[in-house]
Amino acid sequence: MNRKGFLALTGAALLQFVSPLASAATGPTLKPTKLGQTVIWRNKKYTAIKSGKKLVWNKGVAIPKPKPTTPPVVHGTFDIDLAASEEVPEGMTQVFFPKDPNAQNKSFFVTRNNETLISFDSICTHEGCQVWIGIPLLLCACHLSAFDRVTGAPVSGPAVRPLKTYPVREELGRIILTNTF
Ligand code: FES
Numbered sequence: 001m002n003r004k005g006f007l008a009l010t011g012a013a014l015l016q017f018v019s020p021l022a023s024a025a026t027g028p029t030l031k032p033t034k035l036g037q038t039v040i041w042r043n044k045k046y047t048a049i050k051s052g053k054k055l056v057w058n059k060g061v062a063i064p065k066p067k068p069t070t071p072p073v074v075h076g077t078f079d080i081d082l083a084a085s086e087e088v089p090e091g092m093t094q095v096f097f098p099k100d101p102n103a104q105n106k107s108f109f110v111t112r113n114n115e116t117l118i119s120f121d122s123i124c125t126h127e128g129c130q131v132w133i134g135i136p137l138l139l140c141a142c143h144l145s146a147f148d149r150v151t152g153a154p155v156s157g158p159a160v161r162p163l164k165t166y167p168v169r170e171e172l173g174r175i176i177l178t179n180t181f
Pocket of ligand 1: 124125127128129140141142143144145157158159
């Protein structure tokens, strides 16, 4: 850029800051010098066009804002370390709220029955409320559905589908659940 061009640019930039008239302008305050010249101003791209014998800026085209990028969801099968084995003794049911991101903010029931572990989702199959441990059943407070602690099957209430089950196993004294999504 030559000295003249630089001064014109600087002057135009300064005008935008100090002149209230400039801030109210509807197009670039810089004068076009060449047909087809482009300039970006207030998120619009202006092109120099001819109007009679004069060069003027066209109406400008809005520059699209970049779309926010969302991180890709990774699907797969993930092991979640829920707890130590002794936290679910024979005949008991416990509910776990793992912080592992692969748990997707879900909570899980684990029942030990006849030395076998069984795991269920703790979301009610009626309308999605949280199910809690009751005695002797798993209970949903929203509409009072009740589920069997060993099979996850609905025993009473509006829910007709069993709680979702998850593969669960023990490894080196830990209870490991497999979540797939
Ligand atoms: S949501 Fe659980 S009984 Fe309705």
